[in-house]
Amino acid sequence: GIQVEQSPPDLILQEGANSTLRCNFSDSVNNLQWFHQNPWGQLINLFYIPSGTKQNGRLSATTVATERYSLLYISSSQTTDSGVYFCAVGDSGYALNFGKGTSLLVTP
Amino acid sequence: DTGVSQNPRHKITKRGQNVTFRCDPISEHNRLYWYRQTLGQGPEFLTYFQNEAQLEKSRLLSDRFSAERPKGSFSTLEIQRTEQGDSAMYLCASSPRDRGILWDPEQYFGPGTRLTVT
Numbered sequence: 001g002i003q004v005e006q007s008p009p010d011l012i013l014q015e016g017a018n019s020t021l022r023c024n025f026s027d028s029v030n031n032l033q034w035f036h037q038n039p040w041g042q043l044i045n046l047f048y049i050p051s052g053t054k055q056n057g058r059l060s061a062t063t064v065a066t067e068r069y070s071l072l073y074i075s076s077s078q079t080t081d082s083g084v085y086f087c088a089v090g091d092s093g094y095a096l097n098f099g100k101g102t103s104l105l106v107t108p
Numbered sequence: 109d110t111g112v113s114q115n116p117r118h119k120i121t122k123r124g125q126n127v128t129f130r131c132d133p134i135s136e137h138n139r140l141y142w143y144r145q146t147l148g149q150g151p152e153f154l155t156y157f158q159n160e161a162q163l164e165k166s167r168l169l170s171d172r173f174s175a176e177r178p179k180g181s182f183s184t185l186e187i188q189r190t191e192q193g194d195s196a197m198y199l200c201a202s203s204p205r206d207r208g209i210l211w212d213p214e215q216y217f218g219p220g221t222r223l224t225v226t
Contacts, residue, residue, distance in 0.1 A: 045217075
């Protein structure tokens, strides 16, 4: 299956700081999603972005499919942004392959 | 629009017992997926259904795992003769019907069932 690598594995920020999370993948994909997993385990959809750029409030994402990477950008971080961010990719129309995630802690 | 729901949210069972989890997808979604997530890892794909047909099950972890979606609506995941290594979060997801070139395969996840095998 497709290999997915996320970096950095852990990140600590002060409230108000900006950050960029990276996702590298090993093959062509027809699905790429970014999720935020909250402390209760719920995966919250952030972006469906197999290519191009999208923005939603303080979050934006860019996928460069030809170079096999995606970036998630968080601006003006808040304590509620804490949690684990997952990148997941698919090439088959069904299975998503997840990375190991980036664990983000935003301190007051 | 209600999201994906899963029941129970937590299950504690003794080794050797059978357990069954239920997933109700978003109502207009015809594709349903099961994943397992262990501590510190991302979810791993187990199986999926399109309507009532189970189209991929080779990645179920062992023959103790089985899934059904008898009427193309809710699905159940059963684990027989549970082992301590089965302790994990079991996640269900759904995605919309394939509409060809306009199809958006975005998957939406439920809150999960956390299984503890003692």
